[in-house]
Amino acid sequence: MPEEPRRQARGQRRMVQLLDAAAVVFAEAGYAKATTNAIARQAGVSPGTLYQFYANKEALAEALAERYRSELAAAHQKAFDPGTAQLPLPELVDRMIRPMVEVNLENPGFKALFGSGDLPDKLTAPTRALQRAVTGRVAEVLAARYPELPTDRLETTAAVATQIFAALLGTIVTTPATHRERWITELNQALVGYLTPLDQRV
Template sequence: MEDQLDVEVRDGAPAAPRKRQARGERRIAEILAAAARVLAAQGYERTTTNAIAAEAGISPGSLYQYFRNKDEITAELAATYAAGLRAAHDAAFDLADVAHLSPGETIDRVIDPILAFNLANPGFKALHARPDMPPGLAAAARPIHEALLGRVIGLLGTRFPQRSAVELNLAAQLMIQVFQASMPSITAAEPADRPVIVTEVKRMLSAYLKELAGR
């Protein structure tokens, strides 16, 4: 059976059982993908291990061979999201020429990788956009959000070196809040309608950059 455990033998004595590596990793990935779909559809509180198992096409008993409960599943999923979001931020802020880009070009270069991540991971919002995020998930997300704030401040500082640290911090926080507030509308929109919403959000942020430049 695919979920069968192997036993390593070390120095003539059996070691602790371990799942077959390739099959185990594939099954874990399937469970996490199923959990993301259920979270996106039902939200965190209504998501259950039984629903995740059903979505993954396995029995609850098979699921429990890999995760003891929903919290373990969501913690693993949150770690996966964190790695993906860091990569999206790396792509978004790879802007060596930011001082020479127009406001619109800057917003496009920053927004597009982060937006693509959010659209590709519908379960992300169910975990990280919750006002009552569990302490463990909140602690895992905090360094990522702090790093994002620092990167936006750095970007604005490069474009507007005459601005004070207080002004840059406030501007960065406002821009992040506007973008985050728009994400539910963007992700919930029909694919045909989404570009219109994205364009309007980008226009708002670009206009704010222009206003900062003109002060």
């Protein structure tokens, strides 16, 4: 087993650069059709160099997914002070949705890793990790709002909400900015509609 070399400053910059390039190419072509050579070209670097830092395409995807995960976590942290969970449902949902949409707009390629269902087996692992991270966050918020809800019910609800979100995310980000708000509203209504029964049971 070859051990990781001690990265020097230049190398660390390259790694970031390559991740940026991967994001662009994944966004343009989708994961399956994205070629490692194209990613290297986009980064202004030779294929050999790419492989000096990432063992293969999957490792690249994994690293990118990890980046998104942490950006998402940061965005959510920022949008959530304690007490948010007790807001009226439409506002709570809005606070969950906005940061994710924004992370998405800022990071082309997110959708390519998060959304699609037809990815080769290799990618399912990093993708599922991302999905789980999001679902987990949703579950936390739901747990804060509905403390007496049984765990399994909580998880089901979080999973469904996340999937609804993922489904509409594509439409939202590909829509021209002028009409974007409308679809966000629609997503909000869908989620509020789904969650309202829980509110009334309390």
